[in-house]
Amino acid sequence: MTDTNLTKTELLSDVLLNWYDRNRRILPWREDPSPYHVWLSEIMLQQTRVEAVRDYYARFLEALPTIEALAKADEDLCTKLWQGLGYYSRVRNLHKAAVQIMEEYGGDMPQSSRELQKLSGIGPYTAAAIASICFDERIPAIDGNLLRVFARMTGYDKDIKSNTAKAAALAFYDAVFPQTRCGDFNQALMDLGATVCLPNGAPHCESCPWAEHCRAKADETWQQLPVILPKAKRTIEHKTIFLIYYQGKLALRRRPDKGLLAGLYEYPNAEGTLRASELSEYLRTLGFSAIQTRSLGTAKHIFTHKEWHMTGWEILADEWEEFSPGKPRRHELFLASAAELQDVYSIPSAFAKYTKQIRTDYLD
Numbered sequence: 001m002t003d004t005n006l007t008k009t010e011l012l013s014d015v016l017l018n019w020y021d022r023n024r025r026i027l028p029w030r031e032d033p034s035p036y037h038v039w040l041s042e043i044m045l046q047q048t049r050v051e052a053v054r055d056y057y058a059r060f061l062e063a064l065p066t067i068e069a070l071a072k073a074d075e076d077l078c079t080k081l082w083q084g085l086g087y088y089s090r091v092r093n094l095h096k097a098a099v100q101i102m103e104e105y106g107g108d109m110p111q112s113s114r115e116l117q118k119l120s121g122i123g124p125y126t127a128a129a130i131a132s133i134c135f136d137e138r139i140p141a142i143d144g145n146l147l148r149v150f151a152r153m154t155g156y157d158k159d160i161k162s163n164t165a166k167a168a169a170l171a172f173y174d175a176v177f178p179q180t181r182c183g184d185f186n187q188a189l190m191d192l193g194a195t196v197c198l199p200n201g202a203p204h205c206e207s208c209p210w211a212e213h214c215r216a217k218a219d220e221t222w223q224q225l226p227v228i229l230p231k232a233k234r235t236i237e238h239k240t241i242f243l244i245y246y247q248g249k250l251a252l253r254r255r256p257d258k259g260l261l262a263g264l265y266e267y268p269n270a271e272g273t274l275r276a277s278e279l280s281e282y283l284r285t286l287g288f289s290a291i292q293t294r295s296l297g298t299a300k301h302i303f304t305h306k307e308w309h310m311t312g313w314e315i316l317a318d319e320w321e322e323f324s325p326g327k328p329r330r331h332e333l334f335l336a337s338a339a340e341l342q343d344v345y346s347i348p349s350a351f352a353k354y355t356k357q358i359r360t361d362y363l364d
């Protein structure tokens with residue numbers, strides 16, 4: 001029912017909040033929206049679907065129930081709890097920010113979106129989500145969902161990823177944003193984008209609370225909106241991956257602290273696709289002498305800007321030169337037991353095809 005005393009923008013916020021009250025998704029972090037819970041869920045939800053996040057969220061909170069516990073935790077435990085979610089810089093920043101909160105804010109999360117953005121890994125979107133949901137700050141949390149709804153509502157037909165589009169979306173939401181229930185309004189928009197104004201396939205305009213005022217619906221242009229320009233092509237890197245067994249353990253190494261999958265553990269690997277005849281020579285550069293090699297097949301992993309095309313080999317080694325006491329270990333290789341592989345070292349899902357082929361009967 002329409003209240004004729006309301007302006008159009010008031011009406012939009014009113015109908016959306018009413019719709020939210022009847023249709024809101026029940027999510028664990030919404031049932032107990034402390035700043036830590038909202039923050040953790042928002043970081044996990046970046047690039048990851050809600051259904052995939054639920055279990056990780058529960059497991060993470062069970063192990064690290066407070067910001068203080070997170071700040072005191074070992075970084076390897078944090079990445080282990082994150083294993084499988086990908087984009088590991090998110091969990092490293094989460095840990096860093098928890099330390100910042102303990103050291104610089106006396107253990108309490110800052111309350112304004114401006115202050116929240118001083119924390120590691122918290123950008124404008126996450127800061128706005130936390131500040132509005134936990135502290136009722138009047139600020140739209142603009143992400144892909146809100147940009148899509150904005151483009152369709154207004155018929156915005158230019159590149160949606162541009163700064164101009166973001167500024168236009170901000171102005172649109174600023175006009176319709178209510179003075180209270182700011183967190184609910186952002187969450188209503190998130191739900192509208194996730195369940196009604198869908199990114200893939202036809203939007204459910206018939207159940208959209210904003211349908212009467214939507215330009216894309218009136219013009220039947222939802223298929224063209226938002227305008228997304230084609231992405232730059234991903235670069236392709238070829239790699240040869242080794243599962244090297246030596247004295248009942250598997251060789252691993254830690255990736256550099258900066259760049260892709262920074263600070264995580266990986267199987268030794270060489271740039272390029274080595275031929276079978278080149279394996280022994282390469283393994284000698286790592287100090288290993290191979291007594292048996294077996295192909296583990298090829299695998300592909302797609303990151304945002306690059307693809308890894310991998311070829312894997314299982315290696316049984318009977319000697320490791322670098323293992324001699326007192327000698328420095330080239331390439332920072334080390335050996336991990338079955339228990340350490342299970343509980344301590346996080347191997348990114350990029351290597352999943354090879355992780356699945358680890359022979360536990362070769363390990364102590």
Ligand code: SF4
Nearest residue numbers: 197203205208211214
């Ligand atoms: S009417 Fe349809 S296209 Fe417009 S915002 Fe609602 S779901 Fe999206």
